[in-house]
Amino acid sequence: MSVFLAVLWKDLLVEWRSRDRLAAMAVFALLVVVMFQFATPPGASPESRAHLPGLLWIAWLFAGILGLNRAFALELENDAWSGLALAPADRGWIYLGKAAASLAVLLAVQLLSGVAFALAFAVPLDAAAPGLAAVAGLGALGITALGTLFAAVAARTAYREAMLPLLLLPLLVPILLGAVRASAAVLADGTLPWPPLRLLLVTDAVFLIVSFLCFEYVLDE
């Protein structure tokens, strides 16, 4: 447990010192949204607005991947990785510490870019905000939970960062679908439907358990 807190503290401290991860992710998310605006034909028809939740989640998904890659790039400098591997602790806690730190950063990015997105696309947020926050949190949890495991794998392959989206995206389909459905419902009428929420919860739980158990083998040499 203290190992978890130590890793979390260390990651957040390193992030705070440079703040580059947060900035890069937030700017990236906003860029994706702006690009989409240029990519769609003019005239805000109701159909095109239906795609907005999906767009936002795609932006968050790729921002999340960007952040996850950075989380492990910092471990490869000076082979700090070995320092983690040498700890006589259950490696699942190291995993949780890193996942929690990435989650914190992604949540911050979601907040910043979500607000900007709502302002830019005139999406009324007042009633929807709590529900949206919950969905954003659950979705981010799924992305960082599995993403931390695979980022650790990808960082040590020949293609490094480019490997992560290949590994991660097919497996994040349940998260994407559940989050987009739930977000769309919340924005439409303020309700939070149970089926997508259940999918998110179950998927998050599966990701956390599988990653916690498998991290041992990823940190090995």
Next chain:
Amino acid sequence: MSAIGSPRNDPRRAAPVPAPLAIEARGLAKRFGPVVALHPLDLAVARGRALAVLGPNGAGKTTLLRLLAGLARPSAGTLAVGGEAGSRRARRARVGLVSHATALYPALTARENLVFAARLHGVPDAGLRADALLARFELDAVAHRRAGAYSRGTAQRVAIARALVHEPEVVLLDEPFTGLDARAGALLEGIVRELAGRRTVVFTSHDLPRAAALADDGLLLVAGRGRPLDAAALRDADALARALAEAGA
């Protein structure tokens, strides 16, 4: 292969009873797929000895250190470190490793790196331990500067402090003298000598004279096969150089 470093014959040691073995390996081997990095090796290092592992590049020295540190899983054989023969996790608690890479986070200061390492190893009062190590290695001046800015010698001292944060019985150093200038090298020699008194030290090196001067015993590794060297053989620089040359160093 016979055990190396029996303390009974060493005039430096006053202890009448034989000290327990710090490292005991039987048939220790490591394979990476079809490639054998380390052929079955028997090794016995008594507590408080300094062992120099010599050999050409690619001989398996780093592999051996990683096995001893619990970073790699042996393909065959048994290994006990600090009396701990069980899991690799338990062995990791007894060992400190200083690799060629410092394992330091450049964005954090020396003190923060040490505190993190202490917490990672479950050391209570991580802050106090970090401060004590900083003082011992004369790092107070740089303690609050980011590690990314350190010179090689300073970074290495922090790395050694980091390896000692959990007070391990066995300290492993991989090519510690590489890349150091004369002054830093002399400092490091002093540190290694000081360490070797209370703990068991295993280090690899290309620097034959230095290794011979510092170590009590030696192990010559060539193409994954090990041969023990006693103190006399270690100091015979010519014979060593010849052995390395004929092995295709």
Next chain:
Amino acid sequence: MSEAGRAPVERLAARAVRPTGVLLALAVPLWLALVAYAPVDAVQGIVQKILYVHVPCAFAAYLGFACTAVGGALYLWRRVEGWDRFAASAAEVGVLFCALVIATGPIWARATWGRWWSWDVRLTLTLLLFLVYLSYLLLRSFTEGSERTARFAAVYGIAGLAIVPLNYFAIDLAGGRSIHPENLQRGSLGAGMRAPFWVGVLTALLAFAHLLARRLELAVLAAREAAREASEADPHAARAGGSRP
């Protein structure tokens, strides 16, 4: 390569190559005959018969991935390289069957519904499986070091297997749009369609088993060759009597 690197399944595979080959040689003509003589579907026409390839291959594709994941898990548990060879071989054979499913689906869909692709639930799920297979194979080829490759691939295989049921529910949630004909569900096959269907499944599974056994044999030979080369490169091996590690 010592006997310690062999998994029980490899010894089984070596013995299974010939019997599965023989059975396959018998099954294929039988299956083809049954398919040829099966009644032509009243609504869909003769194109419906492509489903006698499409569905059995799907069985094999999913079985293949299950073998990959289980082989990986067994490798992590037992650390016997044979299990990793099994997992890799199953992936290579399984991806072929998966590709066949993806290829035959649109042919049928286009003829029946006029569209090449429709994001139908099951086909999308199989497409995802195909992508996971590809990522698995890419991961294997881009990781250096056979031990690290085996470990990473095993972890990915396990995660991938855990996702398959989740993806099923996810895509179902996405509207569950299915143009898959309902009459392909078990128990509701029309008269005269059961035989070619089940023989088709048997044939596909036999083909999978046979190809897997052969692929595994090849992998074992390659590993032996690599071990022999490695020990020959060792200058001391001759002096030590050429002992194999």
